[in-house]
Amino acid sequence: MLFARLRALATCALLALSACATPPPPPADADLYVNMTLLDPATQTRTANGYILVSQGRILAVGRGEGPEVAAERRHDMGGAYALPGLIDTHAHVTLGRLSVRVEDGRAALVAASEDEITEHNARLLVAMGVTTIRNPGGATDANARYARRVASGELIGPTALAAGEILDATPFEGLAIGVTDDASIEAAVAYQAEAGMQYVKLYHLLTEAQIEAGTAAARRHRMRTIIHTSGVSWERASALGIDSIVHAMPISPDLLTPENRARYQGPELTGGKAFYQWWELVDLDGPEMRSMIAELARRRVTIDLTLVVFQKQFWGDDPSVRDHFIEYTHPGMRENWRTFRFDIGWTQDDYTRARAVWPKIMRFARMLYEAGVPLTIGTDLANPFVAPGADVHTEMRLYQDAGIPSWAVLRMATNNAAETLGLDESIGRLSPGYEADIVFTLADPSRDVANIENVSGVLLNGVRYETRGLIVGRP
Ligand SMILES: [Zn+2]
Known part of the structure; x- marks a missing residue:
């Protein structure tokens, strides 16, 4: 327990998150995505070994490490993918x-x-x-x-x-x-x-x-x-x-x-x-x-x-x-x-x-x-x-x-800058608690080379997960 608390504090320090008191346990319907690098174009930060907790179409929490405990079927290993806000x-x-x-x-x-x-x-x-x-x-x-x-x-x-x-x-x-x-x-x-x-x-x-x-x-x-x-x-x-x-x-x-x-x-x-x-x-x-x-x-x-x-x-x-x-x-x-x-x-x-x-x-x-x-x-x-x-x-x-x-600037154009243009920058364009769970997963890092965005593997759309391949196969 002490170790977990220390780990949580360390995570807080690393991510400079504001809400760092002991978090309440996640709701039973929450999905946890782990083992990925989080890319936040707005702050130009790359968080290795990150997690995202999603419930009711919204992001509940993001952080580094294993994340909170959830039922096994609610835990999704993303296999080292990169995650960024939906385009x-x-x-x-x-x-x-x-x-x-x-x-x-x-x-x-x-x-x-x-x-x-x-x-x-x-x-x-x-x-x-x-x-x-x-x-x-x-x-x-x-x-x-x-x-x-x-x-x-x-x-x-x-x-x-x-x-x-x-x-x-x-x-x-x-x-x-x-x-x-x-x-x-x-x-x-x-x-x-x-x-x-x-x-x-x-x-x-x-x-x-x-x-x-x-x-x-x-x-x-x-x-x-x-x-x-x-x-x-x-x-x-x-x-x-x-x-x-x-x-x-x-x-x-x-x-x-x-x-x-x-x-x-x-x-x-x-x-x-x-x-x-x-x-x-x-x-x-x-x-x-x-x-x-x-x-x-x-x-x-x-x-x-x-x-x-x-x-x-x-x-x-x-x-x-x-x-x-x-x-x-x-x-x-x-x-x-x-x-x-x-x-x-x-x-x-x-x-x-x-x-x-x-x-x-x-x-x-x-x-x-x-x-x-x-x-x-x-x-x-x-x-x-x-x-x-x-x-x-x-x-x-x-x-x-x-x-x-620069690549980070292009990623901002496709995410939080566009959200601001649409007047939606309080709800989309960031990987932050409270934002809509609109997330793209890619197999290579687009913040190093924007062309890597072509390696998209899946997406969360308002918290619902789709695999890119499955959606493409459905084409007429
Ligand atoms: Zn037109």
């Missing part, structure tokens, strides 16, 4: 299915379907790869509300989702975007989505400054946060208008170019994703326009997810070794769909060459944002061409490491 994909359109063209009155319109089978596949694969929470930045409001209900009831294995409804844009897109014009139509769209339980308002790239302003005001009235994908209005301007988050590594506004290059930029006249690389060819990352923008983002703490992986798959669209990396984890129906719907339609060899030539500049931009203190999170743009559910969260993390961002 967060801040850009996963989990309810989006295939795109199709509908012709009505001789006019063609794009339609985005939501299909249960594809949603279930994506949700399951996200969990298999260690993703326990997502932000879904746009989709049909009713499909997203239904997803939340099905996950909450246990009918569907999937990450907890915070979501936006239909994205607000100048033109409608069935199943994905609602067309808005004036303040009244913006208020009506936002009110409907708030009523349906959405937490975010997604503002899209064809909106004017006045519409963006009206969108942020409406979101605030309904206590929702805003996400913007903008190309005409600059990121600096969007930030000044009070936007909470910006998505995609494409700040392709002419306002961010030097005056000489602004004249050369063809911008919106360039179709088929060519504006992406042309803007990057012309931008001066060290020019006053970009310096001012980055300082503004850092000052206002606007969160960015660059979704690097979706652009990498576009820029290497003719190279299966990059484009199809992890394609086996995508739903066959989506693969079929990407034969016709993709961002590099009509690209020639010259387009790919020019796009790949700007990639180092995009990577440098990612590092500049990090170094300036702009909050970054990991987002993949799941449902878009060639993005694999969950597995490409690992790719996205690796890309930030390739950009020169």
Whole structure:
């Protein structure tokens, strides 16, 4: 007993835990996970030979050593694995299915379907790869509300989702975007989505400054946060208008170019994703326009997810070794769909060459944002061409490491930084008592090399344990 007390005190001293009086015995339903290294990105600590005690979907205790006594069947030896907080994909359109063209009155319109089978596949694969929470930045409001209900009831294995409804844009897109014009139509769209339980308002790239302003005001009235994908209005301007988050590594506004290059930029006249690389060819990352923008983002703490992986798959669209990396984890129906719907339609060899030539500049931009203190999170743009559910969260993390961002910082982007962005940093993103038992287990240490996150072996999702292999085998 004395020895146990001494050991407990030693553990307290080692971990600097606050509640170090003799702990009460664990409840009978508690599960104890032992023999693993605990990784806490928030504090950048590595605890060898750690344990985690879980009950009712929450972490009761963490520590070093054998942990408290529990029934034999409640004690799980993790065989030397690494444990870290569940990953967060801040850009996963989990309810989006295939795109199709509908012709009505001789006019063609794009339609985005939501299909249960594809949603279930994506949700399951996200969990298999260690993703326990997502932000879904746009989709049909009713499909997203239904997803939340099905996950909450246990009918569907999937990450907890915070979501936006239909994205607000100048033109409608069935199943994905609602067309808005004036303040009244913006208020009506936002009110409907708030009523349906959405937490975010997604503002899209064809909106004017006045519409963006009206969108942020409406979101605030309904206590929702805003996400913007903008190309005409600059990121600096969007930030000044009070936007909470910006998505995609494409700040392709002419306002961010030097005056000489602004004249050369063809911008919106360039179709088929060519504006992406042309803007990057012309931008001066060290020019006053970009310096001012980055300082503004850092000052206002606007969160960015660059979704690097979706652009990498576009820029290497003719190279299966990059484009199809992890394609086996995508739903066959989506693969079929990407034969016709993709961002590099009509690209020639010259387009790919020019796009790949700007990639180092995009990577440098990612590092500049990090170094300036702009909050970054990991987002993949799941449902878009060639993005694999969950597995490409690992790719996205690796890309930030390739950009020169330290491994611990990348792990924070995928865990507690994202939790903070979502306003959930009191309940997820840490391995600490009181936090949700959302935990990823890996067979190699991702704090030494982020690429090791690919060795994910299992996950606890709200305290329920899943093996990665089992979830993958269930794929259609
Ligand atoms: Zn998106």
